[in-house]
Amino acid sequence: MMLAWHEAPGLEPSHFGAYETGLWARASSGETVVGFARLSRCALIGAFEDPHRALRLSYIGDRFPVVRRRTGGGSLSLDANTLIVALALPVGHYADLAPALLMSTLCAPFLAALRDLGIDAVFAAPNDLVIAGRKLASAFLIRHEGVMLFEMALPLALDVEELLKTLRLPLEKLSEQGLLAARQRFAPLRTLVPDLGSATLCARITARIAQTLDLQGCHEPPPVLGRADVVTEDSRPPPDITAFLKTPGGVLYLDAWLDPGATIREARLAGAVACLDPVLFSRIETSLVSTYAARLEPALAEALGDASPDMIGVEPADIVYLGHLCAARLLVGGELGLDAASQISVFSPHRTDSIDAILASLDAVLLPYCAKPTWCKWRHRDGCPECGRCAVGEAYALARKRQLTVMTITNFEHLRAALAELKGRGARAFLGVCCTDFFLKRDYAFVEAGIPAVFVDIGGDTCYTLRQEEEAYAGRFEAQAYVDARLLGRLLEWRDRLTVQGDSKTQAQPPSPAVRSAGT
Numbered sequence: 001m002m003l004a005w006h007e008a009p010g011l012e013p014s015h016f017g018a019y020e021t022g023l024w025a026r027a028s029s030g031e032t033v034v035g036f037a038r039l040s041r042c043a044l045i046g047a048f049e050d051p052h053r054a055l056r057l058s059y060i061g062d063r064f065p066v067v068r069r070r071t072g073g074g075s076l077s078l079d080a081n082t083l084i085v086a087l088a089l090p091v092g093h094y095a096d097l098a099p100a101l102l103m104s105t106l107c108a109p110f111l112a113a114l115r116d117l118g119i120d121a122v123f124a125a126p127n128d129l130v131i132a133g134r135k136l137a138s139a140f141l142i143r144h145e146g147v148m149l150f151e152m153a154l155p156l157a158l159d160v161e162e163l164l165k166t167l168r169l170p171l172e173k174l175s176e177q178g179l180l181a182a183r184q185r186f187a188p189l190r191t192l193v194p195d196l197g198s199a200t201l202c203a204r205i206t207a208r209i210a211q212t213l214d215l216q217g218c219h220e221p222p223p224v225l226g227r228a229d230v231v232t233e234d235s236r237p238p239p240d241i242t243a244f245l246k247t248p249g250g251v252l253y254l255d256a257w258l259d260p261g262a263t264i265r266e267a268r269l270a271g272a273v274a275c276l277d278p279v280l281f282s283r284i285e286t287s288l289v290s291t292y293a294a295r296l297e298p299a300l301a302e303a304l305g306d307a308s309p310d311m312i313g314v315e316p317a318d319i320v321y322l323g324h325l326c327a328a329r330l331l332v333g334g335e336l337g338l339d340a341a342s343q344i345s346v347f348s349p350h351r352t353d354s355i356d357a358i359l360a361s362l363d364a365v366l367l368p369y370c371a372k373p374t375w376c377k378w379r380h381r382d383g384c385p386e387c388g389r390c391a392v393g394e395a396y397a398l399a400r401k402r403q404l405t406v407m408t409i410t411n412f413e414h415l416r417a418a419l420a421e422l423k424g425r426g427a428r429a430f431l432g433v434c435c436t437d438f439f440l441k442r443d444y445a446f447v448e449a450g451i452p453a454v455f456v457d458i459g460g461d462t463c464y465t466l467r468q469e470e471e472a473y474a475g476r477f478e479a480q481a482y483v484d485a486r487l488l489g490r491l492l493e494w495r496d497r498l499t500v501q502g503d504s505k506t507q508a509q510p511p512s513p514a515v516r517s518a519g520t
């Protein structure tokens with residue numbers, strides 16, 4: 001049996017879809033094929049990614065194309081210095097291997113090839129090859145109808161600044177220091193073996209794959225490709241409700257567009273997650289159409305059934321809980337309007353607390369320093385004398401009126417100390433104001449503290465949109481975000497009603513999307 005292999009050094013990004021399709025078709029007819037492609041400058045997004053969430057589209061503009069892979073996982077910023085290895089094969093005895101084990105198994109011949117070249121890399125779950133903690137390569141995989149497509153992105157050299165500008169990763173930093181730190185996180189192959197030729201690398205990888213699969217390597221010319229493809233603009237309006245959940249397998253989003261009466265017209269599951277089943281998300285999305293949005297949680301449980309989804313780091317319970325979070329936002333929408341609901345998130349450490357239960361137990365309000373005016377002498381200090389010149393003062397007044405502890409968080413260390421203090425004195429829940437990017441990046445601080453919370457997203461310029469994350473964590477972010485004091489007030493009034501009633505199970509009616517702005 002043969003392992004057909006080829007190099008495609010000058011592949012047009014717009015032909016990548018046709019390239020994958022060709023490999024898939026050959027594997028469907030029983031062949032095993034491995035291709036080594038180099039794409040010119042482009043962004044290659046994962047099969048399930050929303051480009052608006054994954055990429056800085058404002059930077060990309062017309063600079064280079066955005067194309068979509070068949071495989072899930074995160075997006076890539078590519079140029080011809082990255083080798084994309086695409087291996088297509090019949091599933092054979094890999095048919096029933098658990099997704100995480102299959103991923104590490106398929107990475108093994110790559111690690112062996114790198115060892116042949118003197119690079120002692122190891123596999124790092126869920127899908128990376130690393131050396132001394134630095135990322136060397138990422139792998140992606142789908143398995144469907146008897147065929148697998150395994151792809152690995154192996155940078156020979158890497159333009160980290162371009163990567164940070166292209167990908168909308170809250171983890172990344174573009175300041176001088178941030179770039180330095182980011183460069184330390186990657187180990188492109190030629191920083192390890194300066195004279196590494198791609199022909200040598202391709203030959204080693206082919207040899208190791210052939211050995212693993214017990215096949216005979218056979219070189220062939222690159223395929224001739226006809227059809228061009230790029231990601232087309234999503235012309236849909238923003239979703240009516242949306243929820244996100246950080247899982248060990250990545251951040252998963254559920255978006256829903258509603259008909260009047262709050263039934264789902266369209267749904268979208270998205271994220272940089274490794275889902276091996278390429279049709280699972282679209283099947284779930286279809287099954288949700290016409291579902292009453294408040295029933296998203298049971299509807300998702302039903303759609304998933306008893307089978308464990310073919311995913312890495314995402315459990316069925318995660319997807320079902322996403323439905324719960326979406327329904328919770330609908331409930332918030334019933335109280336405050338759907339537009340306001342999109343700014344409010346629930347954090348329940350054990351996924352057991354409802355939003356009304358958390359609101360009724362609020363003991364503290366945490367505000368970010370970035371919402372104080374840059375000229376305010378209290379900007380980098382905890383506290384506020386309520387001088388009446390900004391919304392943070394209003395937020396302080398709202399909290400103090402209710403005898404709630406109120407703090408300005410001045411940097412990340414202060415946040416951890418504040419959470420530890422709240423925990424130490426038995427705080428039941430808090431109301432936090434911060435940007436979603438911060439929450440996604442630093443959620444572990446909240447998980448560690450284990451205190452239920454309701455978060456209100458800030459508006460205005462965040463240090464993510466301005467690319468000043470590094471300064472922000474050190475408490476030096478110099479632009480001004482915006483706290484919606486009116487929304488905060490309405491949320492606290494809701495909390496007052498719940499406290500008076502002593503009933504954490506209010507039965508708010510979900511709003512109709514047609515009138516969602518009313519009352520906001």
Ligand code: SF4
Pocket residue numbers: 372373376377378379383384385386387388389390391392393394
């Ligand atoms: S209200 Fe407080 S935070 Fe705002 S400007 Fe006055 S002192 Fe500064």
Ligand code: SF4
Pocket residue numbers: 368369370371433434435437438458461462463464472477481
């Ligand atoms: S990360 Fe930046 S913008 Fe977001 S809350 Fe913190 S300081 Fe404000």
